[in-house]
Amino acid sequence: MAAANATRNKVGTWIGFVVILVWCLLPVAWIVSLSFKGPGETASGSPQFLPKTWTLQNYRDILGFGTVTPGQENTHQDFLDALRNSFGIAAIATVLAVIFATLAAYAIARLEFKGKRLVLSLALAIAMFPVVALVGPLFDLWRTLHLFNTWPGLIIPYMSFTLPLAIWTLSAFFREIPWEMEQAAQVDGATSWQAFRKVIVPLAAPGVFTAAILTFFFAWNEFVLAISLTSTTASRTVPAQLSFFVGPDPFNPPYGLLAASSVVVTVPIIIIVLLFQRKIVAGLTSGAVKG
Amino acid sequence: MSTATATATATPPAGKARAKASDRSRAENRLGQKLVAPAVVVMLLVTAWPMIQAIYLSLFRYRLTTPDDKSFVGLSNYLTVLTDPLFWQDTLNTVIIMVVTVAVELVIGFAFAMVMHRIVFARGAIRTSILIPYGIITVVSAYAWQFAFSLNNGFVNAWFAWLPWISPETNWFGSHWPAMFAIMVSEIWKTTPFMALLLLAGLSQVSEDMIEAAEVDGATWWQRLWKVILPNMRAAIMVAVLFRALDAFRIFDNIFVMTRGAQDTESSSFLTYRQVIAQFQLGLGSALSVLLFLTVLLLAWLIVKLFRVDLAQARGEA
Numbered sequence: 001m002a003a004a005n006a007t008r009n010k011v012g013t014w015i016g017f018v019v020i021l022v023w024c025l026l027p028v029a030w031i032v033s034l035s036f037k038g039p040g041e042t043a044s045g046s047p048q049f050l051p052k053t054w055t056l057q058n059y060r061d062i063l064g065f066g067t068v069t070p071g072q073e074n075t076h077q078d079f080l081d082a083l084r085n086s087f088g089i090a091a092i093a094t095v096l097a098v099i100f101a102t103l104a105a106y107a108i109a110r111l112e113f114k115g116k117r118l119v120l121s122l123a124l125a126i127a128m129f130p131v132v133a134l135v136g137p138l139f140d141l142w143r144t145l146h147l148f149n150t151w152p153g154l155i156i157p158y159m160s161f162t163l164p165l166a167i168w169t170l171s172a173f174f175r176e177i178p179w180e181m182e183q184a185a186q187v188d189g190a191t192s193w194q195a196f197r198k199v200i201v202p203l204a205a206p207g208v209f210t211a212a213i214l215t216f217f218f219a220w221n222e223f224v225l226a227i228s229l230t231s232t233t234a235s236r237t238v239p240a241q242l243s244f245f246v247g248p249d250p251f252n253p254p255y256g257l258l259a260a261s262s263v264v265v266t267v268p269i270i271i272i273v274l275l276f277q278r279k280i281v282a283g284l285t286s287g288a289v290k291g
Numbered sequence: 292m293s294t295a296t297a298t299a300t301a302t303p304p305a306g307k308a309r310a311k312a313s314d315r316s317r318a319e320n321r322l323g324q325k326l327v328a329p330a331v332v333v334m335l336l337v338t339a340w341p342m343i344q345a346i347y348l349s350l351f352r353y354r355l356t357t358p359d360d361k362s363f364v365g366l367s368n369y370l371t372v373l374t375d376p377l378f379w380q381d382t383l384n385t386v387i388i389m390v391v392t393v394a395v396e397l398v399i400g401f402a403f404a405m406v407m408h409r410i411v412f413a414r415g416a417i418r419t420s421i422l423i424p425y426g427i428i429t430v431v432s433a434y435a436w437q438f439a440f441s442l443n444n445g446f447v448n449a450w451f452a453w454l455p456w457i458s459p460e461t462n463w464f465g466s467h468w469p470a471m472f473a474i475m476v477s478e479i480w481k482t483t484p485f486m487a488l489l490l491l492a493g494l495s496q497v498s499e500d501m502i503e504a505a506e507v508d509g510a511t512w513w514q515r516l517w518k519v520i521l522p523n524m525r526a527a528i529m530v531a532v533l534f535r536a537l538d539a540f541r542i543f544d545n546i547f548v549m550t551r552g553a554q555d556t557e558s559s560s561f562l563t564y565r566q567v568i569a570q571f572q573l574g575l576g577s578a579l580s581v582l583l584f585l586t587v588l589l590l591a592w593l594i595v596k597l598f599r600v601d602l603a604q605a606r607g608e609a
Binding site (some may be wrong): 008013016017019020021023024025027028030031034042045046047048049100101103104106107108111112113114115116119122123126127128129130131132133134135136137138139140141156157159160161163164167192193217220221223224227228238239241243255258259262265266269270272273274277278280281284285 | 316318319320321322323324326327329330331333334335336337338340341342344345348355401402403405406407408410411413415416417418419420421423424425426427429430431432434435436439440441443444445446448449480483484485488489491492515534537540541543544547548560563564566567568573576577579580581583584587589591
């Protein structure tokens with residue numbers, strides 16, 4: 001009876017394992033397969049999963065190597081610009097947000113000060129904030145301040161919206177740090193600030209790194225502000241650029257091009273996930289459950 | 292800014308010890324406020340100020356195309372919005388999407404969490420694959436599913452033609468409900484992993500001893516699930532539902548990419564965006580923004596309230 005139960009559990013876990021893998025990876029496999037279908041194949045309709053003939057043409061068109069399809073001469077320039085903007089904006093927003101969040105989370109986890117509860121409530125409120133509600137006023141404000149269609153115009157709001165997640169994740173990490181070491185440093189004559197910089201920063205680095213990954217994911221993914229606060233490839237990020245990739249015929253979108261671009265922007269995500277999966281899971285759950 | 296925040300909050304009196312605050316604790320207080328100040332300023336800069344601006348603008352008739360024609364109209368923008376059937380249609384769509392996706396995600400996410408909790412092999416592989424939908428750009432997910440459901444280039448019709456209501460000619464984006472279905476599939480696919488991870492964290496805090504004790508006492512699998520596991524995960528479930536529901540309520544990317552609001556699939560966010568950015572109706576759009584903000588607040592309050600009531604009931608029963 002017990003043995004039968006154990007076997008059943010084992011089989012169930014195996015089935016569950018396969019279901020999860022298929023669920024998570026099938027759409028990714030689909031978009032990869034689609035990226036190797038030529039424009040001719042998608043134009044005439046190709047409902048089968050795999051390409052009839054595999055071609056690199058879509059990658060040539062978006063990355064601009066080899067012979068580019070006539071009519072797509074500018075596509076790769078726009079795409080590479082958007083890629084540059086995405087990397088730059090996401091990286092800068094991540095670094096700044098993580099610096100501010102580290103300072104704030106240290107204070108929240110470690111120090112007694114007036115207004116702590118207010119800061120936490122503010123972060124919670126902003127995490128739930130409907131971003132689209134800001135689009136109008138920000139659009140107006142950014143035009144007056146000449147921030148419309150610039151990198152800072154996106155970096156500033158990305159910082160604001162990633163700070164809550166970063167603060168939570170980090171304060172959860174910071175609570176786990178052995179604080180006796182900080183006290184020991186203070187006993188030895190270090191000030192609060194020195195204790196923070198010399199003792200806690202090295203201990204906190206893994207948590208900070210996790211917060212940085214989550215922040216980067218947010219900025220890399222963000223779409224509403226990216227389409228509303230930009231107008232050219234001077235600052236348009238990849239998600240926005242992808243949505244403008246419609247091509248001449250709205251009823252026949254450039255499937256292969258979009259799929260190839262999607263694959264290119266997903267590669268960094270997959271690399272990060274492969275390298276840091278354990279950290280990301282820890283960060284996501286610690287911030288939400290304990291924070 | 293930090294001093295303003297500090298004076299604005301009344302800290303609960305912590306007895307007499309607080310009264311004779313030493314220099315050390317005063318310094319700590321100042322340092323704490325200094326450290327949170329930059330984060331608070333950045334968060335408020337982009338949310339509080341524009342929100343105040345939105346409340347102000349919502350009282351005006353103001354189109355960016357005719358900026359000189361700005362005139363005070365009181366609450367009439369709100370009246371226009373609230374009497375427009377489109378607003379209610381879009382709100383209904385948003386609520387349907389939110390309720391359906393969160394419910395489905397809760398069930399699938401819990402199943403995934405159970406598998407991940409029990410599994411003893413390939414933990415890294417499963418963690419990696421479950422993080423891919425989480426990390427992937429929503430626009431990419433939307434395209435992947437739009438193409439999967441596409442009439443000429445999608446595999447869904449070909450694979451599921453054996454179902455009575457699907458044929459090779461099924462046009463998913465040709466009418467309301469199939470289009471809503473496709474949008475929800477993309478949303479569910481992308482966000483279930485997040486739900487699963489939060490639930491997994493909750494699941495790992497349920498004591499195995501308690502489950503075993505229930506098993507020894509002859510509780511069936513179903514009873515163990517409903518009477519032992521789920522009640523002990525309530526906090527994790529609440530956090531997951533709260534976060535996902537508010538996130539689902541803001542749905543925008545999937546709709547923008549997959550239908551652009553065609554077939555009456557607009558959400559509240561999409562309507563607000565369209566008024567402001569596409570039609571430059573800043574006055575009317577601001578009224579929509581304020582209403583959206585209030586709805587999200589109400590929703591957050593309702594969910595917290597709902598689960599608190601639940602918790603109190605559970606305690607009463609016990």
